[in-house]
Structure formats: structure tokens, C-alpha cells
Amino acid sequence: MKKIVLSGVKPTGHSHIGNYFGAIKPAIDFTANDENLCFYFIADYHALTTLKNKQEMIDFSYDIAITWLACGVDPQKVVFYRQSDIPEVFELYWILCNVTPKGLMNRAHAYKACVEKNEEAGLDRDAGVNMGLYNYPILMAADILLFNSDVVPVGLDQKQHVEIARDIATYFNNKYGKVFKLPDVEIQKETATLVGLDGRKMSKSYGNTIGLFTTAEQLQKSINKIVTDSRLPSEPKDTDCALFKLYKLFADKQQTAEFAEKLKAGLGWGEAKKQLFEVANKVISPMREKYFYYQNHKSEVDAILAEGAQRARTIARKTLDKVRKAIGV
Ligand code: TRP
Numbered sequence: 518m519k520k521i522v523l524s525g526v527k528p529t530g531h532s533h534i535g536n537y538f539g540a541i542k543p544a545i546d547f548t549a550n551d552e553n554l555c556f557y558f559i560a561d562y563h564a565l566t567t568l569k570n571k572q573e574m575i576d577f578s579y580d581i582a583i584t585w586l587a588c589g590v591d592p593q594k595v596v597f598y599r600q601s602d603i604p605e606v607f608e609l610y611w612i613l614c615n616v617t618p619k620g621l622m623n624r625a626h627a628y629k630a631c632v633e634k635n636e637e638a639g640l641d642r643d644a645g646v647n648m649g650l651y652n653y654p655i656l657m658a659a660d661i662l663l664f665n666s667d668v669v670p671v672g673l674d675q676k677q678h679v680e681i682a683r684d685i686a687t688y689f690n691n692k693y694g695k696v697f698k699l700p701d702v703e704i705q706k707e708t709a710t711l712v713g714l715d716g717r718k719m720s721k722s723y724g725n726t727i728g729l730f731t732t733a734e735q736l737q738k739s740i741n742k743i744v745t746d747s748r749l750p751s752e753p754k755d756t757d758c759a760l761f762k763l764y765k766l767f768a769d770k771q772q773t774a775e776f777a778e779k780l781k782a783g784l785g786w787g788e789a790k791k792q793l794f795e796v797a798n799k800v801i802s803p804m805r806e807k808y809f810y811y812q813n814h815k816s817e818v819d820a821i822l823a824e825g826a827q828r829a830r831t832i833a834r835k836t837l838d839k840v841r842k843a844i845g846v
Pocket residue numbers: 523524525526527560563656657660661669670671675678
């Protein structure tokens with residue numbers, strides 16, 4: 518029996534290298550282990566809580582699918598699909614709504630944060646909250662439980678959602694008999710080295726990201742914007758800087774050690790940036806080629822996702838049959 522590893526990713530716009538090293542690469546590393554069967558999907562219906570523009574929904578969904586394919590998701594090995602192609606998710610979602618106490622949803626972080634913000638602003642506590650946001654964790658539980666997931670690798674911000682999925686599974690099992698496996702969360706550690714251009718954590722909200730799939734010229738331009746100090750060429754430099762931390766992500770151990778030596782010996786920042794570009798571009802360029810290939814061959818992406826949906830639905834159907842039987846419909 519293979520271990521079922523499942524994770525969803527929301528289409529939210531172009532990925533940056535922080536997303537690559539923090540989420541995409543670790544997810545792809547899971548697929549290299551033959552004891553795992555990985556289910557990765559585009560969580561487009563989760564994105565709907567915030568993404569209300571039709572064209573963005575279309576473009577971002579393709580972009581995230583293409584990004585993951587370009588980074589190495591092998592659709593032969595991974596069950597790779599779009600959430601909205603799996604109607605079974607939504608059927609299970611409704612069933613799960615009926616074993617989920619409302620109070621559990623009141624405690625979900627995203628909802629609570631909205632309520633707190635509203636209260637601070639003197640507004641109605643539910644101002645601007647729609648039922649999609651409120652029920653978001655139940656939809657996520659459906660994603661997870663439908664495929665008997667053993668492990669759900671997510672960032673720390675999603676930990677509570679996986680715990681809620683466990684709770685919901687437990688409520689269901691207690692009422693109807695053991696149908697669901699309880700999923701374990703696996704937290705993807707924040708790589709301390711995931712720094713942005715300004716040395717803070719790389720994040721869209723700080724505007725300090727380096728895009729993953731830009732042109733090589735744009736990559737070089739971004740790298741040139743990395744903040745360094747005013748030390749002159751020939752002055753020794755230490756490795757506690759954004760530039761070195763980024764270099765380390767792309768380079769192997771030996772290259773990294775050599776680069777540290779060169780910095781100590783006084784390598785100029787301009788030259789250091791060139792060398793960072795070299796290692797980064799070497800990793801990114803084969804992926805970039807695939808990315809632009811799929812952008813120009815979207816029908817191939819459609820076919821991959823359709824095939825993934827078919828595989829996913831075969832499994833989903835079996836779970837749902839059990840669930841329907843258990844509840845008596
Ligand atoms: N909510 C997750 C996020 O914002 C995405 C997601 C949806 C997910 N369904 C999931 C992650 C199921 C893991 C398992 O990142």
C-alpha cells in the first residue's frame with residue numbers, strides 16, 4: 518500500500534523563487550519516493566473566495582498548472598488535476614457540512630481574523646464575510662478525505678485546516694462508522710534562507726520577490742536589485758547576506774563553499790550578482806523552457822488535467838459510494 522500524499526495549490530498569480538523552494542520543490546521531492554502516491558491539484562474553487570475576475574481565474578489556473586508541470590510534476594506518476602473537475606468533492610463537501618459544528622468554523626483562523634478586523638473597525642462582525650470564506654475549511658476537508666490522504670504537506674498557515682479535516686473525519690466516523698482515514702499534517706518548514714531582494718522574507722506582499730518564470734534578462738535585472746552594503750570590491754564580505762543565501766539555494770555544496778571563499782577574499786558585489794545569476798539561471802532555464810512551451814500549448818495542459826481528473830474521479834467515486842452507503846442515501 519502506497520502512502521497517499523495530497524496537497525492543493527491556489528491559483529494566485531505568478532510564482533516566485535520563494536514559492537519554488539518553499540512549496541513546489543518539496544512537493545516534487547515527495548514524488549521521487551516510490552512509496553508515495555501523490556495527488557496534487559489546482560484549488561480553483563478555494564481561490565474563488567478571493568479571485569472574482571473571470572480572466573484572472575482562467576489565466577492563473579493555467580499558470581499554476583504549467584508552473585508545476587515545468588518544475589517537474591510528472592503526470593504519469595502524480596495524479597494531477599483541477600479541483601473543479603471533480604464533482605465528487607462538492608458532494609462530499611455538503612455531506613461533511615452536516616457533521617461539522619458551526620462553532621468549529623467560528624474558530625478557523627481566516628474567519629476569526631476577518632471578525633477581529635471588523636470589530637476593531639466598529640463594523641458588523643460578519644461584514645464582508647461570505648459563506649465561501651466561512652465554509653472554506655469544510656471544502657478543504659472534502660479535498661483531503663475524499664482520497665484517503667495519509668499525509669498533507671502544507672505551509673504552517675494551513676496547519677489548522679488539516680487539523681479541522683481530522684476533526685470533521687472524526688465526527689463523521691463517530692456517527693456513521695469508520696469510513697475516513699485521519700490525515701496527518703506535514704509542515705513544510707520555512708527555509709530560513711528564503712530571503713527576498715531586501716533581506717526580509719520573500720513575499721508578494723513585501724514586493725521583494727524574484728519571479729520564477731521571467732525571461733533570463735528579467736532574472737538578471739531582479740538579481741541586480743538585491744540589496745547589498747557599500748563595501749567596495751576587494752573588501753572582504755561575509756556570508757550573512759541575502760545574496761549569499763540565495764546563491765546557496767541554487768548551488769551545490771562545493772560551489773557554495775567556493776563562493777563563500779571568494780566573498781571573503783573580496784569579490785565585488787557586481788561580480789557576485791553575475792555569479793548568482795549563472796547558478797540560478799542554470800537551474801531555472803530548463804524549467805523555463807517547459808513553462809513557455811506549455812504556455813503555447815495549452816491544449817496539452819488541458820489533456821493532462823483531464824486525464825488526471827479521470828484518475829482522481831475513479832478513486833473519489835469509491836470513497837463517495839462508501840460515504841453514501843454509510844449515511845443511507
Ligand atoms: N487552502 C490551501 C492554501 O491556501 C490550498 C488547499 C486547498 C489545500 N485544498 C487543500 C492544501 C487540500 C492541502 C490540502 O494553500
